[in-house]
Amino acid sequence: MALIALAADKGSPGVTTAAVALAAVWPRRVLLAETDPAGGDLVYRSTAAHGGPLNPNTGLLSIAATARRGLVPDQLWDHVQPLSGGLEVLAGLGVAEQAAGLVSLWPTLGRSFAALADSPQAPADVIADCGRVSGDTPAVELFPHAALVLLLSRTEPEALARVRDRAAHLSARLHGGSRGAAALATPLVGVVLIADPAGSGKLVNQVNDMLVHAQTGARVVGTLADDPAGADMLAGRKRGRLDKSLLVRSARKVAADLNQQYGAAWAVAAQAQQGHHMQQPQQGQQPQQPQQTHQGQYQPPYQPQQGHTGAGR
Numbered sequence: 001m002a003l004i005a006l007a008a009d010k011g012s013p014g015v016t017t018a019a020v021a022l023a024a025v026w027p028r029r030v031l032l033a034e035t036d037p038a039g040g041d042l043v044y045r046s047t048a049a050h051g052g053p054l055n056p057n058t059g060l061l062s063i064a065a066t067a068r069r070g071l072v073p074d075q076l077w078d079h080v081q082p083l084s085g086g087l088e089v090l091a092g093l094g095v096a097e098q099a100a101g102l103v104s105l106w107p108t109l110g111r112s113f114a115a116l117a118d119s120p121q122a123p124a125d126v127i128a129d130c131g132r133v134s135g136d137t138p139a140v141e142l143f144p145h146a147a148l149v150l151l152l153s154r155t156e157p158e159a160l161a162r163v164r165d166r167a168a169h170l171s172a173r174l175h176g177g178s179r180g181a182a183a184l185a186t187p188l189v190g191v192v193l194i195a196d197p198a199g200s201g202k203l204v205n206q207v208n209d210m211l212v213h214a215q216t217g218a219r220v221v222g223t224l225a226d227d228p229a230g231a232d233m234l235a236g237r238k239r240g241r242l243d244k245s246l247l248v249r250s251a252r253k254v255a256a257d258l259n260q261q262y263g264a265a266w267a268v269a270a271q272a273q274q275g276h277h278m279q280q281p282q283q284g285q286q287p288q289q290p291q292q293t294h295q296g297q298y299q300p301p302y303q304p305q306q307g308h309t310g311a312g313r
Helices: 015-025 060-067 073-079 096-102 105-118 138-145 157-175 200-213 228-234 246-272
Strands: 003-008 030-034 088-090 125-132 148-153 188-195 218-225
Touching (some): 003 015, 003 105, 015 030, 015 125, 015 246, 030 105, 060 073, 060 096, 060 105, 073 105, 105 125, 105 138, 148 157, 157 188, 157 200, 200 218, 228 246
Parallel strands (some): 003 125, 003 148, 030 125, 148 188
């Protein structure tokens, strides 16, 4: 199991929509974490399992106080809220100004997200919505702890040029230099294209050639359908058969492909690095136990249902 970080360089390719869609169909238990320093969307657009809104004070804000005393990965569950339909969410910040006081939180979160895979009580993958990563956003402090960093991009020429340059920049930052296709390193920097499903195979090959030629160390790992109607259904703005939408069908394929290609490696890496990533509680501090509803239970992957889930686009 692993931490998968989703981000974009510029524009609005739909990072939150992609994160929610992938988490909704993920084949193992998953925690969706809103880690965009600019603020999250789910608290404004989603319905909690109890039928009301999410609590904006439960999530990254409440974790910040806990993390000052050390953060045991299982403590993450104490700050999680289930959406209607079952998807477990760590709600993000309300406004960007709140991020200023949380500078030291991001590396701690990254270690805890990665170590959650080996939780003896409630192991899970983490899909983190990191928003835009241009500039000096602190969300990039999560990336060294990730198994996979996914950059989302639309297919306009300028968008592809930006994702190429951002991939090269991240590879240099994470791996120490530019890399060709034969020198991929961990965390792998992948690109997910938001595209019309028709003819996407040819486009994937063209973008891969561009990434390799630029020695970015990145490659295209899948495509999500450019499906405004499906995104509206996922956000609860429109009713319909969400499970039959192009967006969810393409998300299922991306999730299945990622797990088929990297799932075994993630499990091995998580076991090998458990001691490295785990942050132990300070002397005299007792590890806080997760909520009773999570202990020893495996929750099946959330199944998108009509009108059940809200998400930002």
